[in-house]
Amino acid sequence: MKKIITLLLVAVLFGCQEKPKNITDSKDYDPYLITNNTPSKDLIQEEFEYWQKEFDNDSTHLMEMSRLSGIHAAMFASSGDITELKTSEKLIKKSHDVSARNKDSYLRSLAHNYVSQHRFKEAQVLLDSAYTYPDNHKDTEMMLFDVAMEMGEYSRADTLLGKIKDPKDFNYLIRLAKWSDHNGNLDAAIKYMEQAKQIAEERDNKGLKVWVYSNIGDFYGHAGRLQDSYNSYLKTLAIEPDNHYVKKQLAWMVYSSERNTKEANRILDSVMVNHKAPDYYLLKGQIAAYEGNTSEANKEYDMFIKATENPDYGGMYNAYLIDLYADLEPQKALKLAAKEITNRATPETYQLLAYSQLKAGDKEAALKTIEEYVEGKTSEPKALFHSALIYKANGMKDKVASLKEELMGAAYELGPVKSKEIERL
Template sequence: MKKFITLVFVAVFFGCQEKAEKITDSNDYNKYLITSNIPSKDAIDKDYEFWQEKFKNDSTNLMEMSQLSRIHAALFGSTGNISELKTSEELIKKSYNVSARNKDVYLRSLAHNYISQHRFKEAQVLLDSAYTYPDNKKETEMMLFDVAMELGNYESADTLLGKIKSPKDFNYLIRLAKWSDHNGNLDAAIKYLEQAKQIAEERDNSGLKSWIYSNLGDFYGHAGRLKDSYNSYLKALELEPDNHYVKKQIAWMVYSAEKNTKEANRILDSIMVNHKAPDYHLLKAEIAAYNENITEEEIQYELFLKKAEHPDYGAMYNTYLINLYAENNPEKALKLAAMEINNRATPETYQLLAYAQLKVGHKKAALKTIEEYVAGKTEEPRALFHSALVYKANGMDKKVAFLKDELLGAGYELGPVKAKEIEKL
């Protein structure tokens, strides 16, 4: 089990009087919360106007279609508007059909789009097709590795990792880090990400630096190195002031580690002005639950459902929906969990199935799912928590006690609400 959090936080979460360490400072990030200043969105809009005008004159021109598909994907990243990603998908398909050359490029581009939509099996088919072309094999192999990890095809992922091995290559190192994390070696994962960071800094590539600072922030957080995590997030914001993901992670830190719910909500409110992804409402609902504001909690959950159930999102929010349905509509959660297993059969999706089975009342089936597909195959804290609930329902007190001891170190990742539930195991 990864030890995600320092003892001072364990003490806070589980009843000691010691105060939480102050990690963040609003003076560091306030300038990034100004909602009227969105430089990346402005640049994308100007780019869009230029290429859209050209596209009007020739709607079959590959250059224009390729540029517009890229811009619509960037607009999805900037706004969270799922229609932008769908428009990008259609433009890539049209480009593929029109093109006489470089078919593999369009196949990879469409696969990347499908990965964003959590359409992993479809992405696999596209990449297998791209791999039949003689050029750019390594690019395809890297994406095949990414999809294999999402689908739980770990033997294939291991083989692909061997094919792309290059110890001084940024793209190899970040995938080696992901593989190490999957195998429970968080220290090694951080080491490889830090090596990738050195490469990005030596190249002075702002895109790579922003990506690596953001991801290192996540991994430092997993390791309980919260100050390092925070500083890494700030570095990402220096390069990309509009990075909504990083700002959300800081909001989580303010809430989970510092228990400052007012400030966490302030950060979230600033993000939500321009970025419309559904999952912000989930965090606001959890904050409301922590504050014992049941009315606000219900409002935020309803807002999440209203957005996330839109057909265009497809399977993108299935894991969130399963957790939510399990509490108030377990039969629906069970059905959706079975669909998600078909989409990608990983230990993380199987633990959701087990949780839904438990909530329906099928505790023996839930135990079988945990024992066959989850136990010993993941150290993800939520999976361990749901495993503990299944063991408890089946009277397996020793296993519950063992997992409870492991989960005491996961308070930061799971948050204060779940920390209280862990205490009751």
């Protein structure tokens, strides 16, 4: 996280009398909120109907199975329906079983599916197996890097990054950006993302441009460059008008930066018509909590919890649930945090365990967890915020003061509710 306090963020935190100028304008994105404007979804549906018909004629054909597995994965991305991802998983497994060639390709496809499900250990096993085949090592190495980062295996990730090094390659640059961000060098991360953006634009590749515009929009937001972030999100929507992820990010911007809760909810409501994912309820709950509407916040949180009880989600929402349960049911949060750490032992998962320990009344254990597994190992704002709360509970005023200064620059990322808590540190 970049240690910078913009005038806008200072004004947000300390109630400067002059209201910050809004960055967003509903006229810019209203055309994309029309709920029946779903070109991506419609195209996927057309492709699905064609290949499903071919598959129905002969369910043993490998090409049909392969195409359908990809289409179901795309349908999951478009609709948020977890059953689509599980269907894709079944088809990939069957394709792998009947295929006599390209086994490594199917192993990577299945690993990608497992990553989407947050089944990182299983994905790593598949990728290690794929690496034993003689071909396509670079493709496997890139995915192994991704999984290593998710699992907190940073030494292995560094080695893998060295293996795929190519400063002119889009896939290398976006991973180098992720590595730089992990190491707290946000300026370098943005630089590499901008280089990747240039490659995507030179190729005029729609898929790459959508990916890089949306992701660099996030990086700009982390750096406090909200105008650049907003412009990048609009570029994404110009290419893919039904991009639900970017619309959610716009809702966050309207809420966190401009405190316009009504508009943020309007954006979210439009997204939720066509995309069904539990985390929308969580954001709407945060907005209600900021408004002081406790009953509405609890209602939204309950809907989030109920939605994530679907066993198909597995551990996909564990991090969100731990954060929520820490306040509501600390013992439940502790059990879930321990389970999540076995899945991926990162500083980010350990800080959730520490926060749960604090909320369960064991401030000493929380401090030990922070000092051993979190301190100096991440610059992620939520981890720093929870660390500050734990330091405060243990009477470590100097460390709290140091983190408070840094957290002031992360008000946009943490949101209005936590911004108020930062003031009270």
